[in-house]
Amino acid sequence: MTQTRFDVLTIGNAIVDIIAPVAEEFIAAEGMSKGIMHLIDGERAEALYAAMPPGRQQISGGSAGNTAAGVASLGGRAAFVGKVADDGLGDVFAGDLAALGVHYATSRLRDSVRTARCMIFVTEDGERTMNTYLGACHQLTEADIAEDEIGAAAITYMEGFLWDPLEAKKAFVRAAHYAHKHERAAAFTLSDPFCVDRFRPEFLDLIRSKTIDYVFANVHELKSLYQTDDLGEAVRAIAADAELAAITMGADGAMAIHNGEVVSVPAFAIDRVVDATGAGDLFASGFLLGMARGQSLESALSTGCLAASEVISHIGARPQCDLAALSRQHGLVG
Template sequence: MSRFDVLTVGNAIVDILARCDEKFLVDNGIIKGAMNLIDGDRAELLYSRMGPAVEASGGSAGNTAAGVANFGGRAAYFGKVADDQLGEIFAHDIRAQGVHYRTHAKGISPPTARCMIFVTPDGERSLNTYLGACVELGPEDVEADVVADALVTYFEGYLWDPPRAKEAIVECCRIAHEAGRETSMTLSDSFCVGRYRAEFLELMRSGTVDIVFANRDEALSLYETTDFDLALDSIAKDCKLAAVTMSEDGVVIVRGDERIRIPATPIAQLVDTTGAGDLFAAGFLFGYTKGLDLETCGKLGCLAAGVVIQQIGPRPMSSLEDLAAKAGLI
């Protein structure tokens, strides 16, 4: 028996969310819809220019772990924070979600990472991330017993930005496969794909990664094409299983010659797309580790994504387990 359904590994970040108009993005040189890496000075400048903000523990893989736990799954998380106020907030929040988390904090410098997220009226989010203590995550933070006891180990493509994290990920994948477990990654965003295309493809083609999550833009960027069907055929050849989300058009799940298309969950109002992909992965992996069929896994992912985009912040405020039960999915 495994102790955990899903272990996620990622940048431990406290999100600071605020609304803004399109002009604010232009005036401040922010690339809309992307994750922009910034330094400490830039972080202070943008923070000083933000309007009223909401702070919440985030980070892509952290959101996924919290989502798995919200479904009633057994989740664990690796991610580095500093021994400071934001680090305490992050650790408290993720543990309060029911996620196993015991990565040791790293001093007070660099400080805990923070991401300033600007949400425009169309619900699109533009991320500006100061990685801070995240860059300190390394192989010494890998808890081998946790990796071996997790059915799936999942990590975010953003981890390819801090260099030592790559070593930690490779070690996790080695331990997972030796224990007969599976590994998974999210491509994170199209700009991240552009930076590390060759490395991501090698992770897939070498079998280091079994399951891949991407959105349409990331899949197109990965294969440097505008032909979505070609991108789907290519990703099917390069990994065992992939789920490619398409915003309001739902998701297509790809395994060999299979193409399972699932519509998006209807919503009342789009509020904030922050965390949509993270929560899709949470729902999908929760279903997958429970042995559910791929269509049901996709529906669970769409359900979770549909919930989170109707609120501010990346972690659901309602019980995904209850909503999935009411929908007859679990």
């Protein structure tokens, strides 16, 4: 077995979130439907980026990238694999991961495709109108999957949001193969009910074929996977299919199912939910790190819930405090 260099390696979409306050008139003038997420092409992305007013914030995002950031904040050794272009926003993304201490060595694209971005226009009423250009992040291929990196990670974790391009699917399967070759675990998050609806047979095959060892989902995604409104039925189904499943339940906490055992923990109380974006990503950070370090299911679940509680207490999908110190205060992994 290769020596462990990373607790968790994540694979997914490399996206930069660009947030700007705008007047209602800007939304109308640009022909956007307020409060809606629009998928856009490269030309539209460049035009909107140029039109954004001063005062914008640029924050690296992407589900798996957020999870890697959370692992690093918890004091873990994290790595990320995802595609950006050789451009300014690619520099932003790489720089943000470097500042967090996350290993990131994926080669950059050097053609006309630009780094993926989600431009978020916020009006005075707090409504967010998003315009997403996927660009470079959907160009991930098997060539980007390095056996020495995967083999050196205790757990490799992949996001369902990237289970769309054919070459990315091949990359995921290659990563899982390398993980198992080196006696490591491969994990996968269902990401969103929309992803489940599109790829249900493929997701089930990944799980039932044992390509994936650990499955992450929220209650809605799990029910969608098994096409049932009965949570108990869905839990029994995932228990039969997966080695381990971690299920988030919002304000009710989280549960893990392993070898017929179901373990549940409560959520951590916070004053109010400011922004739920990234809650599942940060839960995965804590749970994965706990599992990578051989902690109990209960401890790993609690660390995940603690990390999720921090990220929903402020705007943005990445932690704003030292999660390692916070977890130590609660007697958890740090």
